[in-house]
Amino acid sequence: MDELINKLKKEVITQLNLEDISVDDINPDAPLFGEGLGLDSIDALELIVLLEKNYGIKIEDPKDGKKIFYSIRTMAEYITEHQKKA
Amino acid sequence: MTAVNVIYINGLGNVSPQKTTDNNHFLDEVNRTQSNRLACIEPNYRDFISPDILRRMGRLIKMGVASSRICLADSGCGMPDAIITGTGLGCLEDTEKFLTTLIRNKEELLTPTSFIQSTHNTVSAQIALLLRCHNYNYTYVHRGWSFESALLDSVIQLRNGRTSTVLTGGMDELTNGSFEITSRLGHWRRKPVDTFELFTSTSRGSIAGEGSAFFLLSTTASHGTYAALTDILTFNRKDSVKSLPSILSGFLNRSGIMPEEIDLAVCGMNGDSTSAKPYKELTDSVKNAGIAAWKHLSGEYMTSSAFGLWMASMIMKHGQVPEAAVVRNCGDRPINTILLYNHYLDLNHSFILIRKP
Numbered sequence: 001m002d003e004l005i006n007k008l009k010k011e012v013i014t015q016l017n018l019e020d021i022s023v024d025d026i027n028p029d030a031p032l033f034g035e036g037l038g039l040d041s042i043d044a045l046e047l048i049v050l051l052e053k054n055y056g057i058k059i060e061d062p063k064d065g066k067k068i069f070y071s072i073r074t075m076a077e078y079i080t081e082h083q084k085k086a
Numbered sequence: 087m088t089a090v091n092v093i094y095i096n097g098l099g100n101v102s103p104q105k106t107t108d109n110n111h112f113l114d115e116v117n118r119t120q121s122n123r124l125a126c127i128e129p130n131y132r133d134f135i136s137p138d139i140l141r142r143m144g145r146l147i148k149m150g151v152a153s154s155r156i157c158l159a160d161s162g163c164g165m166p167d168a169i170i171t172g173t174g175l176g177c178l179e180d181t182e183k184f185l186t187t188l189i190r191n192k193e194e195l196l197t198p199t200s201f202i203q204s205t206h207n208t209v210s211a212q213i214a215l216l217l218r219c220h221n222y223n224y225t226y227v228h229r230g231w232s233f234e235s236a237l238l239d240s241v242i243q244l245r246n247g248r249t250s251t252v253l254t255g256g257m258d259e260l261t262n263g264s265f266e267i268t269s270r271l272g273h274w275r276r277k278p279v280d281t282f283e284l285f286t287s288t289s290r291g292s293i294a295g296e297g298s299a300f301f302l303l304s305t306t307a308s309h310g311t312y313a314a315l316t317d318i319l320t321f322n323r324k325d326s327v328k329s330l331p332s333i334l335s336g337f338l339n340r341s342g343i344m345p346e347e348i349d350l351a352v353c354g355m356n357g358d359s360t361s362a363k364p365y366k367e368l369t370d371s372v373k374n375a376g377i378a379a380w381k382h383l384s385g386e387y388m389t390s391s392a393f394g395l396w397m398a399s400m401i402m403k404h405g406q407v408p409e410a411a412v413v414r415n416c417g418d419r420p421i422n423t424i425l426l427y428n429h430y431l432d433l434n435h436s437f438i439l440i441r442k443p
Contacts, residue, residue, distance in 0.1 A: 015197075017141040038138065045198045053195045 097161025097302030099153040113408040124385035146259040150209035161302035167249035168222035172232035174388025176206030230430020256392030257298035284357035292356035295385015299392035312399040354428030376416020
């Protein structure tokens with residue numbers, strides 16, 4: 001899980017062009033939106049594309065997004081769970 | 087509403103291949119290079135834009151926002167009544183990125199950021215968003231007349247009495263993709279050229295360039311006024327039976343000026359032998375005037391006349407032509423009237439007349 005969390009952090013930094021933020025700056029349990037990294041709705045779309053492109057996961061129900069993208073850890077858990085099912 | 091006749095240029099901001107971001111210096115240190123393309127000397131954008139906003143901006147947006155901020159600070163205007171821009175090709179880097187992804191991913195998995203930024207009006211929109219300016223906002227995309235169209239609309243807005251300040255700008259960026267395509271069309275020199283020998287080495291093609299220049303236009307003069315914008319004309323010579331000297335004469339007549347009264351002609355000559363004839367006709371029409379040029383400093387691009395107007399405005403304020411821009415010396419003659427002449431591929435021609443305020 002830790003390996004996936006670190007990989008995700010790097011991918012999020014690159015995808016969202018978070019120039020001033022390093023892997024160590026991101027708390028895996030901190031909220032991605034609002035507080036924490038302070039991401040917004042455009043970033044949410046970028047993260048949806050990231051999941052589909054890098055992990056082959058398509059989010060069918062938009063309502064799930066809030067839970068999946070709460071933090072880096074929830075994203076990692078969702079990916080792991082999805083990969084087990086596949 | 088009161089009709090306004092005189093329009094003043096009260097502020098400037100310019101990001102270009104020269105050191106032009108500090109208005110206290112005027113081409114006293116020039117970037118002379120051996121190349122067929124010139125790239126902007128970009129400022130530290132964090133001085134103008136916060137990092138969380140900066141991360142989403144493409145290069146042209148950063149250049150546009152930075153130059154607009156320099157211009158507003160220079161003029162002391164916090165909130166313009168209108169923002170009007172001109173761009174030939176818009177945010178090319180993001181357009182290329184978006185279209186490449188579209189093809190590579192077979193029209194799927196498209197990210198929103200580069201799409202949002204790829205539209206031509208993104209620069210004026212971003213400036214408005216950062217200023218929280220809800221006023222008139224317009225972008226003109228008219229090839230080699232894009233900046234002139236923005237300027238013309240600004241003049242109309244100011245003259246109709248509804249607005250008293252307009253932030254007007256012209257910007258274009260050069261990407262590897264656009265350079266490659268336009269090279270195939272023969273727009274640029276095949277081999278690198280000493281930029282200061284651009285006008286003496288006769289050959290086909292110019293040097294490619296880019297830049298973003300902004301102007302704060304106002305109906306009232308300020309202590310920092312650069313020049314009075316007197317008139318502007320765009321014309322297409324291919325549609326006209328009139329010769330260039332006769333079009334010039336008609337243009338100057340509108341302001342009650344004779345060709346002999348032009349102290350300096352700032353011309354868009356670009357070293358391309360196929361573009362030289364109109365400039366020769368123009369310089370022959372204003373025999374008493376000094377001649378200055380700018381494209382060896384900025385490169386050629388669709389809105390390079392914005393760099394030309396920036397240079398003309400600085401010349402008016404400083405009262406002299408920088409050595410690097412002199413083509414024909416005007417001696418000790420005071421500079422009170424400047425004619426700017428530019429054409430893009432002999433299709434889009436324009437005159438801009440500025441006078442001492």
